[in-house]
Amino acid sequence: MEAKTKDLWVFVETNGDGSAKNVGIELLTPGRMMADKQGGALVAIVIGDHVSAAVEAASTHGADQVIVVEGAEYGHYSTDAYAIALCALVEKYGPTSMLIGATNNGRDLGPRVSCRLRTGLTADCTALDIDEESGNVAWTRPAFGGNLMATILCPDHRPQIGTVRPGVFKKCEETAAKAQVIREDIHVEEKDIRTKVIELLRDMDEENVDLEGAEIIVSGGRGVGGPEGFEPVRALAKALGATVGASRAAVDSGWISHAHQVGQTGKTVGPKLYIACGISGAIQHLAGMSGSDVIVAINKDPDAPIFDVADYGVVGNLFEVLPVLTEEIQKARG
Numbered sequence: 026m027e028a029k030t031k032d033l034w035v036f037v038e039t040n041g042d043g044s045a046k047n048v049g050i051e052l053l054t055p056g057r058m059m060a061d062k063q064g065g066a067l068v069a070i071v072i073g074d075h076v077s078a079a080v081e082a083a084s085t086h087g088a089d090q091v092i093v094v095e096g097a098e099y100g101h102y103s104t105d106a107y108a109i110a111l112c113a114l115v116e117k118y119g120p121t122s123m124l125i126g127a128t129n130n131g132r133d134l135g136p137r138v139s140c141r142l143r144t145g146l147t148a149d150c151t152a153l154d155i156d157e158e159s160g161n162v163a164w165t166r167p168a169f170g171g172n173l174m175a176t177i178l179c180p181d182h183r184p185q186i187g188t189v190r191p192g193v194f195k196k197c198e199e200t201a202a203k204a205q206v207i208r209e210d211i212h213v214e215e216k217d218i219r220t221k222v223i224e225l226l227r228d229m230d231e232e233n234v235d236l237e238g239a240e241i242i243v244s245g246g247r248g249v250g251g252p253e254g255f256e257p258v259r260a261l262a263k264a265l266g267a268t269v270g271a272s273r274a275a276v277d278s279g280w281i282s283h284a285h286q287v288g289q290t291g292k293t294v295g296p297k298l299y300i301a302c303g304i305s306g307a308i309q310h311l312a313g314m315s316g317s318d319v320i321v322a323i324n325k326d327p328d329a330p331i332f333d334v335a336d337y338g339v340v341g342n343l344f345e346v347l348p349v350l351t352e353e354i355q356k357a358r359g
């Protein structure tokens with residue numbers, strides 16, 4: 026389809042309580058830059074039920090407009106209802122590009138919408154810009170197992186759509202500015218929704234793992250040596266009030282659950298402090314945590330690649346370093 030405007034849309038996914046998921050608000054940051062370069066408005070799209078909190082968050086984090094679709098049928102995410110609503114909005118307003126968070130739901134919704142609209146989609150992007158020569162969105166994502174970064178353009182079809190991993194971008198500062206709120210009355214008949222939620226189950230992992238929202242993460246890698254090797258990692262995390270992360274090698278070895286995995290095949294994170302313990306620094310792992318504000322690496326190999334991205338490095342045995350570090354932090358905190 027042809028674009029009717031130069032607007033850039035950000036799909037702001039909601040939680041069960043109607044609040045905005047972090048990734049949608051994070052995407053308003055690059056969205057602002059890209060919309061300005063395109064010469065259009067930055068528009069947040071909110072679909073759900075009782076979503077006033079999400080609308081407020083989008084309104085105060087840089088959006089020029091917020092388009093809202095509310096209804097009981099959107100209370101729980103379903104591919105059919107959300108795809109019908111989003112496609113209807115695109116066909117009415119005709120944006121030139123759209124950003125969607127690469128959450129479980131976003132990874133489901135993005136391809137469905139792009140297929141219906143007969144346009145392209147670039148998945149799991151880690152960098153965004155506008156190509157100066159063509160004016161198209163330059164979508165950058167890992168390729169060939171993370172061994173190189175590919176930049177992809179979608180020159181022929183609109184809207185240009187991409188999913189972006191949570192934690193890649195930082196939320197902008199909240200402002201007092203208010204966006205224009207536009208409410209669209211789009212309802213989906215029950216017969217058109219082919220799946221429904223029967224029951225919600227809590228994550229059965231032994232810990233509450235919120236890597237994407239964590240301000241401090243302490244991660245363990247192959248160097249911890251086994252499941253018991255995560256004990257000093259957990260002790261340090263507890264002293265810091267941090268979340269426990271892990272490399273793919275530790276997860277694949279069965280030492281800790283996948284919910285803790287940081288990296289290209291895990292979660293992309295951007296905490297204020299990231300402590301890597303016994304992690305060599307493979308490019309797949311670096312792709313998931315290099316956006317951290319401060320990186321501390323603890324590894325007995327002085328040539329480990331992790332030291333190339335670390336702000337502070339400790340060359341030593343993590344089983345000797347971590348207990349001392351934990352004790353000092355506990356003393357400092359009383």
